[in-house]
Each structure stands twice: as C-alpha cells, then as structure tokens.
Amino acid sequence: MTDTAAPPTLDDVARLARVSTATVSRCINSPDRVAASTRARVETAIKTLGYTPNFAARFMAAKRTFTIGAIIPTMENAIFARGLQAFQEELHQRGYTLLVSSSAYKAEAEEEQIRTLVARGADGLLLIGHDRDPQIYDYLAQQHVPVLVAWSYSETARVPSIGFDNRAAMRSLAERMIALGHKRIAMISGISEQNDRARLRIEGVKDAMAAHGLDPERLAPVELPYDVHSGAAAFVDLMSHSPRPSLVLCGNDVLAVGALRGAHQLGLKVPEDVSITGFDDIELAQVVTPELTTVHVPHREMGRKAAQELVGMVEEKRQGVSEKLETTIMERSSVSILRDQSE
Amino acid sequence: MTDTAAPPTLDDVARLARVSTATVSRCINSPDRVAASTRARVETAIKTLGYTPNFAARFMAAKRTFTIGAIIPTMENAIFARGLQAFQEELHQRGYTLLVSSSAYKAEAEEEQIRTLVARGADGLLLIGHDRDPQIYDYLAQQHVPVLVAWSYSETARVPSIGFDNRAAMRSLAERMIALGHKRIAMISGISEQNDRARLRIEGVKDAMAAHGLDPERLAPVELPYDVHSGAAAFVDLMSHSPRPSLVLCGNDVLAVGALRGAHQLGLKVPEDVSITGFDDIELAQVVTPELTTVHVPHREMGRKAAQELVGMVEEKRQGVSEKLETTIMERSSVSILRDQSE
Numbered sequence: 188m189t190d191t192a193a194p195p196t197l198d199d200v201a202r203l204a205r206v207s208t209a210t211v212s213r214c215i216n217s218p219d220r221v222a223a224s225t226r227a228r229v230e231t232a233i234k235t236l237g238y239t240p241n242f243a244a245r246f247m248a249a250k251r252t253f254t255i256g257a258i259i260p261t262m263e264n265a266i267f268a269r270g271l272q273a274f275q276e277e278l279h280q281r282g283y284t285l286l287v288s289s290s291a292y293k294a295e296a297e298e299e300q301i302r303t304l305v306a307r308g309a310d311g312l313l314l315i316g317h318d319r320d321p322q323i324y325d326y327l328a329q330q331h332v333p334v335l336v337a338w339s340y341s342e343t344a345r346v347p348s349i350g351f352d353n354r355a356a357m358r359s360l361a362e363r364m365i366a367l368g369h370k371r372i373a374m375i376s377g378i379s380e381q382n383d384r385a386r387l388r389i390e391g392v393k394d395a396m397a398a399h400g401l402d403p404e405r406l407a408p409v410e411l412p413y414d415v416h417s418g419a420a421a422f423v424d425l426m427s428h429s430p431r432p433s434l435v436l437c438g439n440d441v442l443a444v445g446a447l448r449g450a451h452q453l454g455l456k457v458p459e460d461v462s463i464t465g466f467d468d469i470e471l472a473q474v475v476t477p478e479l480t481t482v483h484v485p486h487r488e489m490g491r492k493a494a495q496e497l498v499g500m501v502e503e504k505r506q507g508v509s510e511k512l513e514t515t516i517m518e519r520s521s522v523s524i525l526r527d528q529s530e
Numbered sequence: 531m532t533d534t535a536a537p538p539t540l541d542d543v544a545r546l547a548r549v550s551t552a553t554v555s556r557c558i559n560s561p562d563r564v565a566a567s568t569r570a571r572v573e574t575a576i577k578t579l580g581y582t583p584n585f586a587a588r589f590m591a592a593k594r595t596f597t598i599g600a601i602i603p604t605m606e607n608a609i610f611a612r613g614l615q616a617f618q619e620e621l622h623q624r625g626y627t628l629l630v631s632s633s634a635y636k637a638e639a640e641e642e643q644i645r646t647l648v649a650r651g652a653d654g655l656l657l658i659g660h661d662r663d664p665q666i667y668d669y670l671a672q673q674h675v676p677v678l679v680a681w682s683y684s685e686t687a688r689v690p691s692i693g694f695d696n697r698a699a700m701r702s703l704a705e706r707m708i709a710l711g712h713k714r715i716a717m718i719s720g721i722s723e724q725n726d727r728a729r730l731r732i733e734g735v736k737d738a739m740a741a742h743g744l745d746p747e748r749l750a751p752v753e754l755p756y757d758v759h760s761g762a763a764a765f766v767d768l769m770s771h772s773p774r775p776s777l778v779l780c781g782n783d784v785l786a787v788g789a790l791r792g793a794h795q796l797g798l799k800v801p802e803d804v805s806i807t808g809f810d811d812i813e814l815a816q817v818v819t820p821e822l823t824t825v826h827v828p829h830r831e832m833g834r835k836a837a838q839e840l841v842g843m844v845e846e847k848r849q850g851v852s853e854k855l856e857t858t859i860m861e862r863s864s865v866s867i868l869r870d871q872s873e
Binding site for chain 2: 217219220221222223224225252253254256261262263264265267268269271272275276279284285286287288289291295296298299300302303304306307308322415444447448470471474475476
C-alpha cells in the first residue's frame, strides 16, 4: 500500500520506530501516557519521514483508550496466570495495556468489576466462562463494550468464546481412567454454581461413566473452593467411605495437589493405594511428587488468540468468532493401571 | 456523632443498608456502577431514613473513582497472589475496586501501566519495591496520585512503604544456616537490577557470611528470572562446581522449587546430599517434597495494612506512614544439620 513516493503513513512511522501503530497514535493523542524513550523514538521517526500528524485525524477519531480489562476468578494458584500472561503479551504488541480484576469466584464482585472497568473506559473485556446474569450482557451491549469469553467454549452462548470443551475434555480423561480398570470413582469438584467449567467437568465424568456401564448417580461429587486445603480435607473424608475409591478425579490441579497432601497425611501411597488426577496442567502439576496425570489446557495459545480476537472486535467493530481449542491428556505418575488395558 | 434526633447521615444509610459509605456515595454519584441488588438496598435505606441526597454534596465534590491500581511484577507462581488478595478484600470492604497490571519485571512496561492507571482515574497506586526511575515519582506527584510501596520497607525512600526488611530477613536465614554448619554456600537469585528485593536478599547473605568469617566475595550469586525452569538449570550448573556447595540459598520459593527439581534430575537427595532454602513461604513451599525451609512473609497482613494506609492517604489527603513488618524463618525438611549447633 505504501511506497517511497506516497506520503508517509502511520504504518511507516510505526515500522521505523519499531512500535505498533497504536503506540504511534498514542504518542500523538496522549503523549503523557507513553514512556519517554518510546516517545523519543516515535518523534524521531515522525521527523525523519516528514510525517504530518494531520494524517492521524481519522485515527484520533477512534477515541480508544487502548486499555483492555480482564476479570478472572482468582489470582491465587496461578490457574489463570499463564493464559493471562500470553493474553497480555499479545495485547502489548498491539499497543494495549491490560488491567485485571479478580472476583474471588463471586458473581457480585464480578459485576462490580465489570462496571468499574467500563466506567474506566476499557475498550473491551475478557471474562472467564459463560455463566452469569444475562443482565450483565445487556449492560455491556448497551455500553457498546465488546466482550469475549475464555476458558470455556460454547456455540450457543450470547458472546463469542476462545476456549475448550470442558465436558469433552474431562470425559476423555475419565474414559481413559476407566480403560485402565478404575470403577470405584470419586470426584472432588470446584463449586459448580455460576461456574460452567466446574459444572461441565462433572458432566464429563458422568458421561464417561454412563458410556461404560457405571451408574453416574453414584459419582456424588464433592464441591469445594479450588484450594489445596479443601482438596486435602475432601480427600481424607472420601477415603473414610467404604468401599474406598480406587480413583479420585479432581476438578483442577490445585484440588489434586490437595488430594496428594491428604493421601500423604493418611499414609497412603499414590498411585499404589489410590490414583489421583487433576485438570489444567499448570506448573504445580509437575512440581509435586508424584507428578500429576491431568488434562493439558493450551493456556498460552488461548491467551494469545483471545487477545487477537478481542482487539479485532474492538478495532474492526465486528462480532467475534468463537474457536474451540484442543486439550490433551497428560499421563504422568499419579495413576495406577488396575488391569490389562485391552477390552 | 449521630443520634436519632439529628438528620440522617451517610453513615446511617450505610449502616442500615449494610454497605460502606463509599458504596452509598456511588449509588448517588454513579448508580450505573453499583450492582442492582446493592442499589435497591441503599435506596430502601435512603427512603426509610428520609435521607436527602443534598447532604451528599460534599461527598460528591471529592470526585473519586473508588478505583485503586496495583502493578505487580508477575501474576505467575502466585508470588504476590495472597498479599494482593488480602489487599483487594480490604479495599472492597472500604468500597474500592482494585485493578491490577503485571509488568513482567520490565521497567518500561511498569511505567506504561502507571500512566494507564492514572489516565483511567485511579485514586491511588500500589507498587512493589522502591527501585524505579525517579521521574516516575515526579510524574505521580504532579498528578496528585498517592502511591504506596509494598513487599519492601525503606525509611529513606521517597514514598511510604508497608513491607519488610529483605536484607535483614535473608541475613537471619543465612546466619541460621551457617549455625547449622553450612560453609560452602551458593545462591540462586532473582535479577537484582531494578529489583530491590532481589538486591537486598543478596546483600543479606553477604552480611551473614562476613559476620561469620566467610568471604562474601565467594558467594557469586547467579541471577535469573524467578521461574522453576531457571532454578533447575542454575542448580544443575552449580552442582558441577568443585567443591560442591552444601547449601543453595534461593532468592525465592519458585527458584527453590526449581532447585529441588534440578536435584531430582541429578539423582541428589535433599537434604542428605545438598540443602536448599527458599524465600516468601508461598503455598508452593509446602506442596513439594521435601517441604522447603524458607522465610515466611506476612502476605495477608501486608496486603491488608497496605490497603488501609493507601485508602487513608486517598481519603484524608495525607502523607502515608511506613511500617516494617516482621518475617520469620520456617524450618522444614530441605536443610540438613552438618554439625552440633552450639558454637
């Protein structure tokens, strides 16, 4: 589109200054918000090319803040950390700054944080999962703030999502465990109310049980906050039941690490005495002994793609396109084989 | 101050509605930003008491956004998670919403995020550690945005801090290790440039060595990003040195968990073959095998007090008061005793 004869464009300035076009526009619109060293580089490029800021008029009319908001359920245990880090890196490359809020898994707190981020001028929002009061989506539509969901994928939801199929992923893991001979299955889940990830993972286990002649009603998942202490306590309790489960499926890696601690407290060996699995494949899964068999979620890919899609929605004023990402089962050392795997 | 005969105050409304006074003022100033259920409760209280919004005029003049910004170096590994969670809970009780940004330990990113949070109207900022370009403090002073530092304590710094003495804390740990008989001491540190916590922890180890007749110049700390992978690689490298260290002090728990993994890779037993310590006492320190000897940082107390102080600075337009919090050594299972402890 540009050649040396044509007047220099914003793109030319950005290329010469080695910054994004968004950063160039920020230098012009709100220089106060750009680091001095970056501003100097952009100013040099503008002078070198003889770029006239008048060309930027259309860009300025966009009135963007170059701020994206994300609300995650928790900052603890790094469940969302890696995906969010990739989300932020990709946003940064496109000239956007990320502001994050953590709702502590509370719907009321999330609603307040959504309103705050909108009031503070966020150009777009990333939310985790689809389960929330429909009025929130009404509000965001009224405010013309694009919203994208991650960590969950739904074809039918009102807003687009870059995520994965929590139900199918957990079903795959449970089926693999059943194929290894596990029939006495227990589950320690996150709290499923207003948490589609937790709810769908329970459904996934039930799907697998039903498909293999086990009664899904016997699963009776325990629902607890996603923390190590809860996982340990729930595990100790489960082990007092008779007959004892041979396998405890956990709703995420944090609960599974708690279950490992519970086993340690009881003097039970994992996986010899009982098998334990997680979900997420965060770093925690590999620092514990034994390393956890879990479901690997492509956190970095999800974060990166979510940023690309959300910025596209903001800049091109278009509907977002959902994408389902693949998960994989990571078989490590926390599960025992109870019988010949051929069936 | 109030009795039944006097006209109802904002405090009375807040008490009856079971919300903070800040929430009542938000219901009056920007009802759009308050959850519907909360608004309904406040409206009922206003009607019940016959409170007239005119009384709120002075409150409205404050022009606050009830938004506090925090910039942390990383969201990974939950290093800052617990303290930040307590910070947020305390802010929430006082009617403030927290927006967080993560700089990935990059000074340029932090500067941009500070400018963004100020541009988005943050009433006050929490920053981690004191090391940064003095121009940033000039900028924040010009903008009249109160700033408080946490995770570090300094009597001489330009802005107040609610933190701990990183140098003295690490010195105590190192002295305890020397008392246990460790003389061949190595250190895996975070990157100390523009990170006073990392820098002061190195100094603390050197202080302890010098005080006990060991040459501090022989420490030669390795500086690496705070991640498990870096810690493991650095540990493997250190173990190839001759003579091999009997103790590897790590700049934080994440590096120490990496060192444990490195030991596992080399087939070395901890603490029989080599001792390893961390710093922070995040949850990670207790989920690994063996559990880490580390420095306990009062994360929740720090977060809570930082919120109280920062809100005080915002609401009372006063200078902040610094406070030094105590750390404690947590002796667990990752350190061996090399000789009789009496000296």
